[in-house]
Amino acid sequence: MRIGIDVGGTNTDAVLMNGDAVAAATKKHTTGDVTGGIRTALAELLRQHPFAPEEVDGVMIGTTHFINALVEADRLARTAAIRLCLPATAALPPFVEWPQRLRTAMHGTAHLAPGGHEFNGRQISPLDERELRRLASELGEAGVESVAVTSVFSPVNADLEEQAAQILAAELPDVPISLSHRIGRVGLLERENATIINASLRRLAAQVASGLRDVLGEFSISAPLFLSQNDGTLMDLDTVQEYPVSTFASGPTNSMRGAAVLSGLKDCAVIDIGGTTSDVGILRAGFPREANTAVEVAGVRTNFRMPDVVSIGIGGGSRVHLAEGARVGPDSVGYRLPQEALVFGGSVLTATDIAVAAGRAEIGDRSLVRGLDPAMVRAALSDIAARAAALVDSMRTSAEEIPVVGVGGGSALLPEHLDGVGPVIRPENFAVANAVGAAIAQVSGEVDRIFAVEPGRRQNVLDEARQEAVDRAVAAGASPSSVEIVDQDDVPIPYLPGNATRIRIKAVGDLQTAPRSAKETR
Known part of the structure; x- marks a missing residue:
């Protein structure tokens, strides 16, 4: 179990x-x-x-x-950001364009030190060990609780980040150190931001x-x-x-994985309607499609792995605005739904009341919404359907119909078919698809870095990368016999030497559980 x-x-x-x-x-x-x-x-x-x-x-x-x-x-922890870069990249220091309240909350300090590489792997300047030790002493006296280290183009060459981590760890043994090449992708500021967030x-x-x-x-x-x-x-x-x-993004991805298992579909759109928002994403081979662009988190641009999910302010607790033609949301009563919705004896017209009045949900006291105007109820449901259809349409990559799996307690608000998109499927246990997605989750291993591919060795390099991804999945706890490659992408980078190619491979397998003893199974 x-x-x-x-x-x-x-x-x-x-x-x-x-x-x-x-x-x-x-x-x-x-x-x-x-x-x-x-x-x-x-x-x-x-x-x-x-x-x-x-x-x-x-x-x-x-x-x-x-x-x-x-x-x-x-x-958030008191965090210091160290960038290995000098004499380059000093014009835009760490924390540039961050919301001030967020930087203040983590007492964020920015520090520049020699180091880093050019895009072709050439070193900008050597690491200055004396400067790092001096900086570590300064951070220790300031009570810093976590450190984020970012070196220019560390996804191409991570040696300086690893060396800096060893020096800092020796001086600050109780302070965790986050390294950018293990968190983000190419793109200095976004990768640095992700690393600082992780450290905090x-x-x-x-x-x-x-x-x-x-x-x-x-x-x-x-x-x-x-x-x-x-x-x-x-x-x-x-x-x-x-x-x-x-x-x-574990919430939306759990819902999407749960939708795949409960519906039996591996390639589809998923709409997860909760109490406040609706998350829309695309499943590919049973896993959420990843975003290929920078993702903004709490007002900060980052580039670590995130699913390609878009959210809108429609949920079971969304207010219905009659003055705007029965428009639903984006404001919501949220966790106050059991006290404020009409079906619970409250005074606020919500999307949940609309679902109950339309006969799509059995929750609360239906008699309390019998007086709602049927035309208004239909208008509110049409507003939800139109906006959901537009969002799915903006995310699909072809004009062909695509099945839409509705999950979350609020998915009863969706019609049986979204115009111009495809049929809507609500599988059994759709209301707890997120928990199902967590329960059936597998273990992954991923390789995402730049390889030097010699002429005639492309297939050998791909095979080596695949095996590395499989080995990482097994090391993370996957059963060796169940591991398979679910995603692969290789893109040549013409401006780097040595036929440089960015290779990204993901391997996934079932979690390997320890066998029980005979005493446990009796």
Whole structure:
């Protein structure tokens, strides 16, 4: 058995999976400390379908805890950004164009030091060890809690970042160090921004990991604990503490992976309608399509791996504005839905009231919305359908119809067919697809770097990269026999020497669980 949990801003969804079947499911309110909602959800699963702790093979959790901390500019570590670059790139220092409130929240300081490489791999200047040691001493005295190191063109040559990390770690042994070549892609400012964000969350990641272990301990569950990451696969708690930025989009990706499993479709569009927003994305080979452009997070441009997901302000708690022709959203009553919606005796007309009045949902007291004008109800539903169709249409790559899988509690607002797009499918257990996606998540290994491809050796280099991706998946916990290549891309880079080619390969496999002893299986 597996337990999948998705912690959203409003609700914490949880499922108990027995193989591919949902044995129990629940939706509870999210608490400020995250662990409270998880604790309540686990207790409800145990009540619905009693299980022994040793029957659980793994617990998979998706959480918005880290992205919320960034958006709220709260609980961030005191962070220093070190760029290895001088005498180049001094015109635009670290934190350029950052929201001031965010930089203030992490007490962000920027430091430039010699180092870095040109785009062709030539060194800009050698590393200055004495300067780094002096800087480390200064940071230690200032009480810095995390450090982000970025070297110019480190995706081409990461040697200077690795050397700098060794020097800084020797001087600041208790301070975590984040290296940009392990987080972002080519593009100095965006990669640096992603690394700074990751560094600012390292302290919080350690606290969250400890809290999650404690909650499972309360239920005597000793199974491995994983968190879902941006590409819909899993990482263990040690990796989470090193790369918390990798969890930012776990909510939408969990929903999309759950949609793929529940619907049986691997290539489709997915609309996840929650309480406040709707997330729209495209599934390719059963995994979310990744964004190829810079992604803005909390007002900061970044370029780490993120799914190509677009959100609009339509959800079950969205207000309906009659003065604007029954327009839905973008404002929402959010977690106050049980108190403010008409069907619960409140005074605010919401999308949930529209769904109940139209007979598409059974929630609250339907008699409280019987007096709504049928024409207004149809107009509100048409507004939702038109905007959802336009968003899916903007994301698909051909004019052919594409099936649309509706998940999330608010997907009842969607019609059976989106005009100009395709049919809408709502699979069984669609309301907890996000938790299902977490429970069935697999383990991945990815290679994304620049290779020198000698004439006649292209296929050999690709084979070596594939094997490296497979090895990384197995090292992350995938069963060797289940690993397969799900995505591959190689693009020659003509301005670099040595027939340089950027190769990106992703391998995915099922999580390998430890066999139980005979005593455990009796």
